[in-house]
Each structure stands twice: as structure tokens, then as C-alpha cells.
Amino acid sequence: MVKISVIGCGYLGAVHAACMAELGHEVVGVDVVEHQVELLSEGRAPFFEPGLPELLTSALGTGRLRFTTDPAQAAGATVHFVCVGTPQRKGEMAADLTYVDAAVDSLLPLLAPGDVVVGKSTVPVGTAERLAQRVHGAQPGAVLVWNPEFLREGKAVADTLHPDRLVYGVPDGEQGQHAVARLDEVYAATIADGTPRLVGDVASAQLVKVAANSFLATKISFINAMAELCEASGADVTFLADAIGMDDRIGRRFLNAGLGFGGGCLPKDIRAFMARAGELGVDQALTFLREVDAINMRRRVRMVDLAREELGGSIQGRRIAVLGASFKPDSDDVRDSPALSVSAQLALQGADVVVTDPEAIANAQRKWPDLRFAADVEDTLRGAELVLVLTEWPEYVSLDPVEVAGLVRDRRVLDGRNCLDAEKWRAAGWTYRALGRR
Ligand SMILES: NC(=O)c1ccc[n+]([C@@H]2O[C@H](COP(=O)([O-])OP(=O)(O)OC[C@H]3O[C@@H](n4cnc5c(N)ncnc54)[C@H](O)[C@@H]3O)[C@@H](O)[C@H]2O)c1
Numbered sequence: 001m002v003k004i005s006v007i008g009c010g011y012l013g014a015v016h017a018a019c020m021a022e023l024g025h026e027v028v029g030v031d032v033v034e035h036q037v038e039l040l041s042e043g044r045a046p047f048f049e050p051g052l053p054e055l056l057t058s059a060l061g062t063g064r065l066r067f068t069t070d071p072a073q074a075a076g077a078t079v080h081f082v083c084v085g086t087p088q089r090k091g092e093m094a095a096d097l098t099y100v101d102a103a104v105d106s107l108l109p110l111l112a113p114g115d116v117v118v119g120k121s122t123v124p125v126g127t128a129e130r131l132a133q134r135v136h137g138a139q140p141g142a143v144l145v146w147n148p149e150f151l152r153e154g155k156a157v158a159d160t161l162h163p164d165r166l167v168y169g170v171p172d173g174e175q176g177q178h179a180v181a182r183l184d185e186v187y188a189a190t191i192a193d194g195t196p197r198l199v200g201d202v203a204s205a206q207l208v209k210v211a212a213n214s215f216l217a218t219k220i221s222f223i224n225a226m227a228e229l230c231e232a233s234g235a236d237v238t239f240l241a242d243a244i245g246m247d248d249r250i251g252r253r254f255l256n257a258g259l260g261f262g263g264g265c266l267p268k269d270i271r272a273f274m275a276r277a278g279e280l281g282v283d284q285a286l287t288f289l290r291e292v293d294a295i296n297m298r299r300r301v302r303m304v305d306l307a308r309e310e311l312g313g314s315i316q317g318r319r320i321a322v323l324g325a326s327f328k329p330d331s332d333d334v335r336d337s338p339a340l341s342v343s344a345q346l347a348l349q350g351a352d353v354v355v356t357d358p359e360a361i362a363n364a365q366r367k368w369p370d371l372r373f374a375a376d377v378e379d380t381l382r383g384a385e386l387v388l389v390l391t392e393w394p395e396y397v398s399l400d401p402v403e404v405a406g407l408v409r410d411r412r413v414l415d416g417r418n419c420l421d422a423e424k425w426r427a428a429g430w431t432y433r434a435l436g437r438r
């Protein structure tokens with residue numbers, strides 16, 4: 001059993017804390033937001049993540065997990081995971097590192113010889129080296145390492161308990177070896193399950209994370225660029241993705257064309273990576289990511305244009321139903337949500353937009369208070385002249401086009417995620433269109 005602290009209990013940290021307790025460790029989770037700590041302490045997740053409430057309840061029941069707003073409660077832990085946010089700086093591409101700095105600073109007075117501070121947040125390469133100096137200055141016997149996290153929202157619990165790989169970035173020498181041994185203790189059950197573990201230097205570990213997200217973003221923008229070609233030439237991007245995806249070297253995963261990527265990770269991570277490359281004097285190495293970002297943002301513009309086309313050129317006062325607000329299904333996260341940015345654009349241009357989502361309405365309302373929301377699909381669809389499916393929640397994918405036809409004014413649907421059965425919708429008398437699909 002290892003005594004662990006987790007600093008920052010948001011989408012990443014809350015899941016990490018609960019999973020570490022589940023693996024048998026004694027865990028204290030620290031966050032600055034009082035309400036969030038109260039909810040977590042009651043076994044309630046402050047955000048929607050399948051499986052998390054059950055895990056919290058079971059871990060709290062063992063007495064091995066607690067949450068607090070008091071950073072001093074992290075004293076006594078020998079492994080401290082830093083899981084705070086690294087959002088995009090306002091008006092810039094670079095990451096805002098103030099939370100990471102504050103989190104590490106809050107640990108400095110508590111550190112004892114042998115303690116390991118483990119960065120999990122996604123940071124620009126070079127951040128860990130800077131923080132390591134601060135840790136070393138405060139407690140020469142303590143060490144800072146990087147252990148990036150690859151979990152996906154919506155699958156965060158399974159991804160944390162059964163990751164594809166563990167990556168440790170440690171300094172050379174005895175302190176680095178000590179940290180590896182500590183992390184191996186923390187992840188003993190995961191390693192025993194056969195999860196590969198890669199040990200490298202600190203710079204590489206930080207880069208692995210942003211490189212992985214850049215690759216995923218590039219794969220999505222590649223297929224969306226193909227969707228533009230398909231649309232211009234009368235081809236079908238889903239057919240194309242299926243066919244190229246059958247080549248093992250390419251693979252079908254992350255080739256779903258549509259509205260593109262959003263969320264609290266891919267968009268800000270590729271931008272921060274470009275900013276860091278500029279600081280390092282190698283901005284040319286990542287100019288392709290500018291294009292990846294531009295292709296991605298064009299999807300949203302295209303969706304708005306398509307809606308206008310479908311409505312005969314004018315959206316002023318036209319009733320549009322939007323299904324989906326979160327950046328992807330199985331999440332209530334609306335950070336940089338493509339669905340909401342399209343909805344807001346349509347509303348700004350004068351359309352009468354109503355948005356629904358199974359989990360994300362509260363978050364969406366906070367972010368876009370001027371948008372109109374409805375709690376259920378029926379109220380959203382009633383009287384609509386155009387239906388937009390912008391997040392592929394299973395309940396939207398499985399809608400019966402015959403059943404819902406009676407609710408709308410006009411049977412027109414735009415499939416922003418290439419997730420509907422086009423034939424079925426057309427057979428029910430709907431005009432069906434999707435980005436890059438016949
Ligand atoms: N969300 C994901 O799926 C995911 C996956 C892998 C990596 N990451 C990375 O992990 C980091 C966290 O992301 P997130 O999505 O969990 O963000 P988040 O905003 O949901 O959570 C961050 C939490 O840190 C808390 N916090 C801020 N300053 C603090 C401090 N000084 N002390 C204690 N708590 C503090 C905030 O109140 C918040 O609850 C980011 O760097 C992100 O890129 C996220």
C-alpha cells in the first residue's frame with residue numbers, strides 16, 4: 001500500500017484518485033473547489049463519467065479514500081500526483097501553467113526525503129525540468145517525474161485501471177531509480193495485468209503525451225480533409241474510411257469524419273505544442289498542425305453553411321433542433337464543443353435554435369446562457385424545420401425516423417457525426433445529408 005495524494009480532482013484527478021484507492025492505496029484528493037470536494041466526499045461525481053459514482057462509493061467505503069480542500073492534508077503521502085488543468089491561455093495558443101505551478105508550490109512545504117512528485121497534467125516539454133528544480137530546492141531528497149495520462153473521457157475508469165501503456169519520465173541516477181520503484185509499487189496490479197511500462201527521460205515523457213494527441217488530431221483532420229474532397233467529387237467518406245481503414249497500417253479507429261474534434265484536450269494540446277515548438281525554435285516542424293486545426297475548425301463553418309443551404313439560403317427565425325451539446329457522447333464536457341459552437345453560430349445568425357443533450361445541458365447553459373435548451377428530444381424536435389445531430393449519443397443514433405417524423409414541421413436531417421443510418425431516414429421520407437457523404 002502506498003500513501004498517495006492527488007492534487008486537482010477534475011475529470012482526470014477524481015478518476016485517478018478513486019482508481020488508486022481501488023488498487024489498494026491510501027489516497028487523499030485535494031481540490032480548491034469546495035463544492036466539488038463536498039460532492040466527491042459523498043461519493044457523487046461532480047461531472048458525468050460512467051462508472052465513477054460506483055467506484056467512488058466503493059472506495060470511500062473502504063476508508064482508503066478521502067477528499068479535502070486543505071493542501072496540508074497531502075503531508076504524509078509519499079507519492080503526489082499533480083492532476084490540475086493546463087488550459088489554453090486567453091488570446092494565445094500556449095498553455096496556462098499557473099495551476100500546475102500553484103499545485104507544485106502547495107506541495108513544497110510538505111515534502112519529505114524520498115517523496116515522489118508525479119506530474120500527470122499535459123504540459124509543454126520543459127515544464128517538468130523547471131518544476132523539478134523547485135522541488136529539489138525545497139527538499140533535495142524529493143524527486144519530480146512525469147507520468148502522462150492517456151485516458152479518454154467516457155471511458156476514464158477502464159482506461160485508468162487498464163491503460164494501453166504506462167509511461168514514466170524520470171531523471172538519471174539514484175533518485176530516478178527510486179521513483180521508478182515507487183511508481184511500480186503504485187501500478188503493481190496494472191503491471192501484473194500485463195500493461196507495458198516504458199521508462200524514459202523526463203523530456204520524452206512530456207512529449208509522448210502531446211505527440212499522441214497530435215497524431216490523433218491529425219488522423220481526424222485527415223479524414224475530414226478527405227470528406228471535403230468527397231463532397232466536391234460526389235464520393236462517400238464513410239466508404240473511403242472503411243476501405244483505407246482495412247489496411248492494418250492505417251487502421252479504422254479515429255477515422256470517423258464529421259464535425260471534428262473538440263473537448264478539453266486535443267484542440268488546446270495541439271495549439272500549446274505549436275507554441276512550444278516556436279519557443280524552441282523549431283516551429284516549422286509543426287506547421288502541419290496549423291492545417292490540422294484549420295481543417296477541424298472549417299468543419300464547424302461547413303455545418304452552419306449546410307444548414308443554411310438546407311433551409312433555402314436563410315436561417316433567420318427558422319426553427320432548428322440540435323441533438324447533442326457535449327463534445328462527444330458519454331461525457332458532459334462542453335469545453336470547445338463543436339456541437340455548441342455550431343449551435344451558437346446558428347443562433348447568432350438569427351435562427352431559432354433549441355438544443356438538447358442527455359447529460360450536458362447544465363454545463364452548456366453555463367457556457368452559453370443565451371442559447372435555448374430543452375430537456376428532452378420531443379420538445380427539441382417539436383415544430384423543427386431542420387434537425388441537426390451533432391453528438392452521437394446512442395439515444396440519438398437509435399432514434400426511429402418514422403416515430404419522430406410526426407414531431408417536426410419538415411423532415412430534414414443533417415448528420416454531423418455520420419452516425420445515422422442514411423437509408424433508414426431516407427426511407428422514412430427525410431431529406432438526409434451529412435458532411436462528406438452521399
Ligand atoms: N480530461 C481528460 O480526459 C484528460 C486526460 C488526460 C490528461 N488530461 C490533462 O490533465 C489535466 C487536467 O485536466 P482535467 O480535464 O481533469 O481538468 P479539470 O479542469 O477538469 O480539473 C482540474 C482540477 O484542478 C483543480 N485545481 C486547480 N488548481 C488547483 C490547485 N492549486 N490545487 C488543487 N486543485 C486545483 C480545479 O479546481 C479542477 O477541479 C490537463 O493538463 C489535461 O490536459 C486530461
Ligand SMILES: O=c1ccn([C@@H]2O[C@H](COP(=O)(O)OP(=O)(O)O[C@H]3O[C@H](CO)[C@@H](O)[C@H](O)[C@H]3O)[C@@H](O)[C@H]2O)c(=O)[nH]1
Pocket residue numbers: 122149150151152153154213216220253254255256257258259260261262263264265266269327328
Ligand atoms: O474518429 C473520430 C474520433 C474522435 N473524434 C472527435 O475527437 C474528439 C476527441 O475524442 P476522444 O479522443 O475520444 O476524447 P478525449 O476524451 O478528449 O481524449 C483525448 O484526449 C485525452 C486528453 O489528453 C487523451 O488522454 C486521450 O487519449 C485522447 O483520446 C471528440 O470531439 C470526438 O468527437 C472524431 O471526430 N472522429
